[in-house]
Structure formats: C-alpha cells, structure tokens
Amino acid sequence: MLTHLKLFFLNMSMQKKLSLIIIIFVIVPMLTTGLVSYQNYTRNLKEKAIELIMQSSNQMTSRLDDYIGEMKSITAIPIYSRELQQLLMKPGPYLERSDSIAFYLRFMNNMRKGNDAVYILDRDGNIFYNDKRFAVRANTEERFSQFQKIVASANGSAVVQGTETMLDTFGRPKEIFSVIREIRDSELGTYQSLGTVIVDSDIRVIGDAVDRLNDITHGSSYILDANGLNIYRNQNTSVELPPALINTVNRETGGWRDIQIANKSYIFLYTPLKNADWMFYSLIPTQSLFKEAAIIRNVTLMVILIVGLLSLVLAIFTANALTKPLRKLTRVMRTVESGTMEAKFPVKYRDEIGTLGTTFNQMITRIQELIQEVYIVNMKKVVAQLEALQAQINPHFIYNTLETIRMRAIINKDVDVADMTYTLGNLLRYGILRENEQVTVQQELDHLDNYIQLQNHRFRNKFKLQLDVPEPLLQAKVIKLLFQPIVENAIYHGLEHKLGDGLITIVGIQEEEGIRFTISDNGIGMSSEQEVELQQHLEHPSENVRKSDKGIGLRNVHQRIQIQYGKSYGLQVKSRLGEGTTVTVTMCNQPSWGE
Structure with missing residues (x-):
C-alpha cells in the first residue's frame, strides 16, 4: 500500500x-x-x-x-x-x-x-x-x-x-x-x-x-x-x-x-x-x-x-532549474499568441520538452498554411451574415405594419389608409430596394420619421420623435436600418403599454473614438434582472432563438454593428422600471471593411 x-x-x-x-x-x-x-x-x-x-x-x-x-x-x-x-x-x-x-x-x-x-x-x-x-x-x-x-x-x-x-x-x-x-x-x-x-x-x-x-x-x-x-x-x-x-x-x-x-x-x-x-x-x-x-x-x-x-x-x-525549458516554450507560445507566427522553439535535446517543441513548430507551420484558406472563407461568411441579418428585419416589420393597416381599415374606413400605404411604400423601398449597405445619418432619420408617422396612424399620434444630432454628423456614414429596429423595440415593449404620450429622443455625438447615439424612451422600462438578461442575450444569443422573440431588433442591429465595425462596438442597454429605457449605439468613424 x-x-x-x-x-x-x-x-x-x-x-x-x-x-x-x-x-x-x-x-x-x-x-x-x-x-x-x-x-x-x-x-x-x-x-x-x-x-x-x-x-x-x-x-x-x-x-x-x-x-x-x-x-x-x-x-x-x-x-x-x-x-x-x-x-x-x-x-x-x-x-x-x-x-x-x-x-x-x-x-x-x-x-x-x-x-x-x-x-x-x-x-x-x-x-x-x-x-x-x-x-x-x-x-x-x-x-x-x-x-x-x-x-x-x-x-x-x-x-x-x-x-x-x-x-x-x-x-x-x-x-x-x-x-x-x-x-x-x-x-x-x-x-x-x-x-x-x-x-x-x-x-x-x-x-x-x-x-x-x-x-x-x-x-x-x-x-x-x-x-x-x-x-x-x-x-x-x-x-x-x-x-x-x-x-x-x-x-x-x-x-x-x-x-x-x-x-x-x-x-x-x-x-x-x-x-x-x-x-x-x-x-x-x-x-x-x-x-x-x-x-x-x-x-x-x-x-x-x-x-x-x-x-x-x-x-x-x-523548481526553477527544472521548469526553465517549459518557461522558454511558454514564451514562444505567447509570442505566437500575440500574432507573430514566425516564432519557433529552439530544439536542443530529444527529451520530453524537445519532443513537445518539435510538435509545436510543426503545428505553427500548419497553422500558417491554413490561415490563407480560412481568411477567404471567413470573408465570404461575413458578407453572407450581413445579408441574412439585413433580410431578417424586413419580414418582421412588414408583418406588424400590414396588420396595422388592416385594423385601421376595418375600424375607421377612412382615407388614412392611403397615407399609411404611401408611408409603408417609402419604408419598403428604403429597406428592400436600396442596394447600398452604407447610408447617411440623415437618410436613416428620414426613414425613421416615416416609421413614426405610420405608428402614429395606429396609435392616434401617441408618439413624438425628438432629435438632437449636430449638422455635420447628419452626413456621416452608418449601416442601413440602424435606428428603426431600436425604436420599434421601444414602442412594442415600452411605450405601447404606457398610459399617455410616448417620447423618443435621439442624441448624436461625434467623439474621438467614433460616433455615439443614445435612443431614449419614457416607456415602462424594465427591472435590473431583465436588463442584465437582455444585455446577455445581445452578447451571447441562443442559436435556436425564434424570430418572434423579444429583442430580435436589438440583437439584429448589435450583430450587424459588430460584424461591420468590430467586437468593441455595438449596443448597451440601460433601463429603470417605470421610468424608461436608453439604448447607446457606438460605432467607429470608418468601417472595418469597405462599403
């Protein structure tokens, strides 16, 4: 024993x-x-x-x-x-x-x-x-x-x-x-x-x-x-x-x-x-x-x-003398981890450390061969993701809009239907027919104004849009369909169930690191637990989430921003129950890849 x-x-x-x-x-x-x-x-x-x-x-x-x-x-x-x-x-x-x-x-x-x-x-x-x-x-x-x-x-x-x-x-x-x-x-x-x-x-x-x-x-x-x-x-x-x-x-x-x-x-x-x-x-x-x-x-x-x-x-x-070769190999690994793929481990002996170093050098060589292959595949995948995410918003919004028009026609039977149809046409032309993925802030705000007009037909002028965007920032380039999904989420989950008028405020700020927009509403807000759950849902969405799940618009915009500009940008949600919700959008001045 x-x-x-x-x-x-x-x-x-x-x-x-x-x-x-x-x-x-x-x-x-x-x-x-x-x-x-x-x-x-x-x-x-x-x-x-x-x-x-x-x-x-x-x-x-x-x-x-x-x-x-x-x-x-x-x-x-x-x-x-x-x-x-x-x-x-x-x-x-x-x-x-x-x-x-x-x-x-x-x-x-x-x-x-x-x-x-x-x-x-x-x-x-x-x-x-x-x-x-x-x-x-x-x-x-x-x-x-x-x-x-x-x-x-x-x-x-x-x-x-x-x-x-x-x-x-x-x-x-x-x-x-x-x-x-x-x-x-x-x-x-x-x-x-x-x-x-x-x-x-x-x-x-x-x-x-x-x-x-x-x-x-x-x-x-x-x-x-x-x-x-x-x-x-x-x-x-x-x-x-x-x-x-x-x-x-x-x-x-x-x-x-x-x-x-x-x-x-x-x-x-x-x-x-x-x-x-x-x-x-x-x-x-x-x-x-x-x-x-x-x-x-x-x-x-x-x-x-x-x-x-x-x-x-x-x-x-x-144990320093015994672990010195391992520490040397660790330093080489960290050099490779930082992006220097040319680093190699100097193999001097045929012991366990030498065998490990030889295997490591072979692995680095193979990785360098695969990087070129993976790079092209990943770029194609990013473009496909952008197109899929872009198309995800339109069916969701079209369904809600057509339902609004149908209910308005049944209840009122008036000429407002014509105005709503015209506004819907503008929205569809912007979201579907426009080929460019990069648009100006002014174009985005015009599109959002059409959306608010359409929602006010449904809710009897319940919503008011207040803008505070500097003139130079209106010509800045941003991804298409940036504001409308966020405002739609604010209406359906915050303002629709609120008594009285709903106010949506958009503030734009040009910073050294990039562009920041805050979209605030005075809706019903959410608890701190719901806020944490929503933010986690944005960062780590489940792969089997249905399109009708709450937060689909926010998650869509967040993912498209990160694909376009990088993981350090996206959406940040802050809310207080009974007071409202603020969504902060951060982007860099130039996208990480071309328009």
Missing part, C-alpha cells in the same frame, strides 16, 4: 507535488486551527450578545409597560374624586363647570411628561380638555363617539388604543396612542356612567425607547397589538416582519430564536407589554453582531494566505 502511494507521488508533476506538500503540512493545520478558534469565539460572542440584548429589551419594554400603567392610573383619578363626579353629575351650563373641571384636567395632564392632552366627555356630550403644544384633536366629536362604544363594553376597565393619526388645532397630522376609561358613579354605588376620560400621549414616547434599543442592535423593531396591527415601527426598517412568524411566539414570556428571511440570518426577539396587550418584536441581523468575529476570521485567513504564498515562492525558486 505504501509502495503504491510512493509511486503515485513520485509520478505526479512538480507543480502537484509542491501544492500537495504546502496543503498538507502548512495550510490544512493553520486553517483547521483558525476555523476551530473562530467557531468557539463566535459561539461565545453570540451567547453574550443575546444575553445583553435580552436585558436591554426587557428594560425597554418594562419602562413602556410602566408608562402605560401610569396612563391607566391617570384615567382612574375621576373614579376616586368625589368632587369631580359631582361636577359631572351636576346639570348646568358648560362654563359654570369648566373652570372646576379644568383644575383636574391640568393635574392629570401634568402627571406624565409625555402626555399630550386629557379629555373628559360628560353624559350630555360636553367636552372638557387640557392640552400641551396645541395637541387638541380636531375630530373630537366623531372619534369620542367611537370611544364611548368601546368603553361601554369594558366594564369600567381602562382600554389602550393603538396608534392613530390625529389633526391638531392647526390641522397638522400627529401620531398618538390613547388610554380611555368609562367614568362610573362610585359615590352613590349606582355605577352609572358619568362620562369618558381619554389620555393622549405622543407616539415618540414609544419611538424614543425603541430607537435607543435599535442603536445598540442595529435591528428592525415593531410593536403590534393583539390583532397584529401596527403600533410602532422604526423608520429605517430594512426588512418586513413575516405575518406567519407572529403566530408562533409565546405571548406570555417572550424569547428569541434564529431565523432566515430572504437568505439572510436574523435573531428574532419578542417581548410582551402586558399593560397594553402588545408585543415587541425585533429582527436583528446576525452579521451586525459578529463584526468583531469577522475581523478575527479575516486576520486568520490573511495569515494563512501569507504563509502559503511564502511557501509557494520557496517551492517555485527550488
């Missing part, structure tokens, strides 16, 4: 031997040590971090619970105030009782710093209130009638109302939450309803406490009521709380767990607020907790990489 392993090792190439030694005796031990240390450190760090976060979360929810409990206590003051109950039971004008009740309202409102306003609604519909910072509700009558129905079924208990947006005295929106309670007669023991007390508090009381916790955890936090309705969420929330996740938590004790959302790891933390029957949830990115561990991991990997590189350099220096 050992003999076979030894023979196997000795028969390996020098590169494989050196690589195996470095991996077994250097990289593997260091990597194993580093990974074990990193895992232990990460596990301990996670336990400590979660313990700290849970303590901070419990302290925050405890403060909020105490605050809501104090709001409930404020609503209980009218129940134990004999004088206030007598004022509410006493019939009489509003103003006679207002000053006396105002004293209690002022006292109740000043008990907590975060209170915005305190209201008392008696059983005759009179509203008494005390406010801070002009925080009086503008819709008191409508909202308080709803509150009366809520507290009537609460049997005298305080009811916590979730977040709502109210309008203050000046009509400005403001988010608040409230505690309401029915005031019942406790003096005479009848427990009849004497009115309703409402305590409003600014939602920032909750927001400030939650934001302080988020500064520590860098997470996304939420407070929801028993029905799952939103009470508060921090403004920089980067991930949505899955509704199905809420139903799996323990609403009595709280806790935490590891979860995955959109392929990202989070710590899901939940804590109850029992005074309000609310739940506090927080999604904390695991990555944010382990930044320090990531630094240790990176340092470990860097040390391993440096040691590995040093070992590799030492191995290369040792």
Whole structure:
C-alpha cells in the first residue's frame, strides 16, 4: 500500500507535488486551527450578545409597560374624586363647570411628561380638555363617539388604543396612542356612567425607547397589538416582519430564536407589554453582531494566505532549474499568441520538452498554411451574415405594419389608409430596394420619421420623435436600418403599454473614438434582472432563438454593428422600471471593411 502511494507521488508533476506538500503540512493545520478558534469565539460572542440584548429589551419594554400603567392610573383619578363626579353629575351650563373641571384636567395632564392632552366627555356630550403644544384633536366629536362604544363594553376597565393619526388645532397630522376609561358613579354605588376620560400621549414616547434599543442592535423593531396591527415601527426598517412568524411566539414570556428571511440570518426577539396587550418584536441581523468575529476570521485567513504564498515562492525558486525549458516554450507560445507566427522553439535535446517543441513548430507551420484558406472563407461568411441579418428585419416589420393597416381599415374606413400605404411604400423601398449597405445619418432619420408617422396612424399620434444630432454628423456614414429596429423595440415593449404620450429622443455625438447615439424612451422600462438578461442575450444569443422573440431588433442591429465595425462596438442597454429605457449605439468613424 505504501509502495503504491510512493509511486503515485513520485509520478505526479512538480507543480502537484509542491501544492500537495504546502496543503498538507502548512495550510490544512493553520486553517483547521483558525476555523476551530473562530467557531468557539463566535459561539461565545453570540451567547453574550443575546444575553445583553435580552436585558436591554426587557428594560425597554418594562419602562413602556410602566408608562402605560401610569396612563391607566391617570384615567382612574375621576373614579376616586368625589368632587369631580359631582361636577359631572351636576346639570348646568358648560362654563359654570369648566373652570372646576379644568383644575383636574391640568393635574392629570401634568402627571406624565409625555402626555399630550386629557379629555373628559360628560353624559350630555360636553367636552372638557387640557392640552400641551396645541395637541387638541380636531375630530373630537366623531372619534369620542367611537370611544364611548368601546368603553361601554369594558366594564369600567381602562382600554389602550393603538396608534392613530390625529389633526391638531392647526390641522397638522400627529401620531398618538390613547388610554380611555368609562367614568362610573362610585359615590352613590349606582355605577352609572358619568362620562369618558381619554389620555393622549405622543407616539415618540414609544419611538424614543425603541430607537435607543435599535442603536445598540442595529435591528428592525415593531410593536403590534393583539390583532397584529401596527403600533410602532422604526423608520429605517430594512426588512418586513413575516405575518406567519407572529403566530408562533409565546405571548406570555417572550424569547428569541434564529431565523432566515430572504437568505439572510436574523435573531428574532419578542417581548410582551402586558399593560397594553402588545408585543415587541425585533429582527436583528446576525452579521451586525459578529463584526468583531469577522475581523478575527479575516486576520486568520490573511495569515494563512501569507504563509502559503511564502511557501509557494520557496517551492517555485527550488523548481526553477527544472521548469526553465517549459518557461522558454511558454514564451514562444505567447509570442505566437500575440500574432507573430514566425516564432519557433529552439530544439536542443530529444527529451520530453524537445519532443513537445518539435510538435509545436510543426503545428505553427500548419497553422500558417491554413490561415490563407480560412481568411477567404471567413470573408465570404461575413458578407453572407450581413445579408441574412439585413433580410431578417424586413419580414418582421412588414408583418406588424400590414396588420396595422388592416385594423385601421376595418375600424375607421377612412382615407388614412392611403397615407399609411404611401408611408409603408417609402419604408419598403428604403429597406428592400436600396442596394447600398452604407447610408447617411440623415437618410436613416428620414426613414425613421416615416416609421413614426405610420405608428402614429395606429396609435392616434401617441408618439413624438425628438432629435438632437449636430449638422455635420447628419452626413456621416452608418449601416442601413440602424435606428428603426431600436425604436420599434421601444414602442412594442415600452411605450405601447404606457398610459399617455410616448417620447423618443435621439442624441448624436461625434467623439474621438467614433460616433455615439443614445435612443431614449419614457416607456415602462424594465427591472435590473431583465436588463442584465437582455444585455446577455445581445452578447451571447441562443442559436435556436425564434424570430418572434423579444429583442430580435436589438440583437439584429448589435450583430450587424459588430460584424461591420468590430467586437468593441455595438449596443448597451440601460433601463429603470417605470421610468424608461436608453439604448447607446457606438460605432467607429470608418468601417472595418469597405462599403
């Protein structure tokens, strides 16, 4: 067994031997040590971090619970105030009782710093209130009638109302939450309803406490009521709380767990607020907790990489004498690769390198013989490709145009058909009968204008063409049918489905390297994934793509430009969903082969 392993090792190439030694005796031990240390450190760090976060979360929810409990206590003051109950039971004008009740309202409102306003609604519909910072509700009558129905079924208990947006005295929106309670007669023991007390508090009381916790955890936090309705969420929330996740938590004790959302790891933390029957949830990115561990991991990997590189350099220096002939052959190969076909490898010995060099020299000689044969065949092939691509556009466009004319004739039965037929004739004469493959920019724009006129017959003047091409550039030579397929693609895939008018803008620029045109539309655009897919489709089209596939016009123009001018030119597509698409066309000043 050992003999076979030894023979196997000795028969390996020098590169494989050196690589195996470095991996077994250097990289593997260091990597194993580093990974074990990193895992232990990460596990301990996670336990400590979660313990700290849970303590901070419990302290925050405890403060909020105490605050809501104090709001409930404020609503209980009218129940134990004999004088206030007598004022509410006493019939009489509003103003006679207002000053006396105002004293209690002022006292109740000043008990907590975060209170915005305190209201008392008696059983005759009179509203008494005390406010801070002009925080009086503008819709008191409508909202308080709803509150009366809520507290009537609460049997005298305080009811916590979730977040709502109210309008203050000046009509400005403001988010608040409230505690309401029915005031019942406790003096005479009848427990009849004497009115309703409402305590409003600014939602920032909750927001400030939650934001302080988020500064520590860098997470996304939420407070929801028993029905799952939103009470508060921090403004920089980067991930949505899955509704199905809420139903799996323990609403009595709280806790935490590891979860995955959109392929990202989070710590899901939940804590109850029992005074309000609310739940506090927080999604904390695991990555944010382990930044320090990531630094240790990176340092470990860097040390391993440096040691590995040093070992590799030492191995290369040792094997230099053995690999010198191979490196000489490599240099000759690179010379040939750069285009110097006359380069030859000097064969001195009959060993393996000599045999390889002799074979290489024979191969170069044969390649030189084949180049002349292949050159003529390729030139004929390029011409055939151009003719095939040129013919590919016309049937596609003729079909759409004839369908437009047919539908227009059936629906309108008017003389517009004559104009459309005349315009179609101009397009056909340009695309089919013109023999020259090179035309001026002006001729291309005239052809495009005919196409837009024809499409406006179909779409009731929906499209507008805006040109910004310098005068000297109008006489520049370009390939035929350059703009029309791109504009056609913009209409059928971007502007046709857009509400309102469509604008197509063409801008031409003469640059040192060549000519650049941008064709922009204000259509429906496309997503970033669709944009990448389309650009890849232009660069690497499938050989079995049907002619009716989306992007046939763009792909046709892109291929013809690259055949005519070279692979460094062509189309570049940029798009934003809902805003439009821009196609950039780049060409050199002179084609790579004659017209």
